[in-house]
Amino acid sequence: MSSKTKECPGCAMDVDDDATACPICGYEFPERPRWIIWLAVVLLVAILWLWIF
Numbered sequence: 001m002s003s004k005t006k007e008c009p010g011c012a013m014d015v016d017d018d019a020t021a022c023p024i025c026g027y028e029f030p031e032r033p034r035w036i037i038w039l040a041v042v043l044l045v046a047i048l049w050l051w052i053f
């Protein structure tokens, strides 16, 4: 059971963070898999590391 929620930009209601579409107004959230966030973090660290050395 997930306790995280996100605000729907369509109806401003809190919906489940894992929902791909709002159950109230049907707004479809853009998909952003977690590995993309991790990839961005890893790339940022790699760039900083190369920049320092």
Ligand SMILES: [Zn+2]
Residues within 6 Å of the ligand: 008, 009, 010, 011, 012, 013, 022, 023, 024, 025, 026, 027
């Ligand atoms: Zn909505």
